[in-house]
Amino acid sequence: MKAIIKDAKLKSIFDLWETKPQGLSFADTDAIVLTIKANGKTISETFYCRITANGTLATTGANKLSLKRQKMLQVFINKYISKEKNYNIRKRINEWKGKPVKLIKCKGVDIIEL
Numbered sequence: 861m862k863a864i865i866k867d868a869k870l871k872s873i874f875d876l877w878e879t880k881p882q883g884l885s886f887a888d889t890d891a892i893v894l895t896i897k898a899n900g901k902t903i904s905e906t907f908y909c910r911i912t913a914n915g916t917l918a919t920t921g922a923n924k925l926s927l928k929r930q931k932m933l934q935v936f937i938n939k940y941i942s943k944e945k946n947y948n949i950r951k952r953i954n955e956w957k958g959k960p961v962k963l964i965k966c967k968g969v970d971i972i973e974l
Contacts, residue, residue, distance in 0.1 A: 863898030915950030
């Protein structure tokens with residue numbers, strides 16, 4: 861199913877949570893929150909990551925799960941946003957609005973196809 865990104869925000873983990881949820885490493889400091897509209901439904905998707913000081917996605921993770929989240933976000937950016945190598949997320953996240961994405965059903969829930 862096709863959908864459109866209606867809003868994209870870069871937030872600190874601590875803007876969303878008072879304490880970091882279990883499963884996030886100390887290096888996961890940022891969250892990209894997407895609001896997606898498809899067939900009259902609004903879907904929210906959150907990518908947890910670490911954005912470096914220059915605004916690009918970190919290429920290393922503190923543990924395997926953190927690294928896996930970083931790679932999933934990189935796949936999303938390459939597929940739907942930009943193939944640019946050192947894409948500056950911090951400066952250009954507002955450009956994500958209006959971009960088309962593809963959704964699939966997984967266990968009855970719509971998620972972004974990566």
